[in-house]
Amino acid sequence: MTFELRLGSIVSAICLLIIAGWLIASSLISTLPGFEMTWPVFLFVVGLGMVAFYGTSEADADGLLFTGTILLLLGLYFSLFSFSIGGLTWDRFDGYWPGFPLIVGAACLILYIAKDMQPPSLLIPTYLLGGIGLIAFPITLGIVTRPSIVHVVEFWPLAALLLAIAFFTRSRPEADEA
Numbered sequence: 001m002t003f004e005l006r007l008g009s010i011v012s013a014i015c016l017l018i019i020a021g022w023l024i025a026s027s028l029i030s031t032l033p034g035f036e037m038t039w040p041v042f043l044f045v046v047g048l049g050m051v052a053f054y055g056t057s058e059a060d061a062d063g064l065l066f067t068g069t070i071l072l073l074l075g076l077y078f079s080l081f082s083f084s085i086g087g088l089t090w091d092r093f094d095g096y097w098p099g100f101p102l103i104v105g106a107a108c109l110i111l112y113i114a115k116d117m118q119p120p121s122l123l124i125p126t127y128l129l130g131g132i133g134l135i136a137f138p139i140t141l142g143i144v145t146r147p148s149i150v151h152v153v154e155f156w157p158l159a160a161l162l163l164a165i166a167f168f169t170r171s172r173p174e175a176d177e178a
Contacts, residue, residue, distance in 0.1 A: 044075025
C-alpha cells in the first residue's frame with residue numbers, strides 16, 4: 001500500500017509542529033509571547049495549509065481555497081493588532097471592521113482568478129464586499145468628515161439613475177434562433 005503525500009498536509013504538519021514547540025517553549029521561558037498574543041498565527045497556518053492543499057489537489061476543492069484564503073488573510077489582519085504593527089492595538093479595533101468585508105471580497109476574487117476567470121458571478125460579491133470595505137474604511141477612520149458624507153448622500157438619485165442606465169443598456173447575449 002502506498003501513501004501519497006500532499007504538500008498541504010506536509011505544510012500543515014510542519015507548521016503545527018512549530019506552533020506546538022513555540023507554545024511549549026513560551027510556557028517554559030517567560031520572555032516569549034504566549035498564546036494570547038500569537039493566536040492569529042494559528043489562523044494563518046491553517047489557512048496556508050488549506051491553500052497549499054488546494055494547490056496540490058487534483059480534485060475540484062474550491063471550498064478549500066475560499067476558506068483557506070479567508071483564514072490566511074484573517075490571521076494576517078489580526079496579527080496587525082496582536083503584535084501592534086503600525087501602532088494598531090485592540091483598543092482601536094472598532095474603526096477597522098471594514099477589513100472583514102474586504103477579506104471576504106478578496107477571497108472571492110482569488111477564487112475567481114484560480115478558476116480561470118469563471119464564473120463571472122463570483123465578481124458580484126467581490127465588488128459588493130470590496131466596495132463596502134473601501135467606502136467604509138475612510139468613514140470609520142475619520143478621513144472623510146460628516147459634511148462630505150451628507151453631500152454624497154444628497155446625490156443618491158443620480159447614482160441610482162446611472163445604475164439603471166447601465167443595467168438597461170448592457171449588452172445581452174443573442175438568443176439562438178432555431
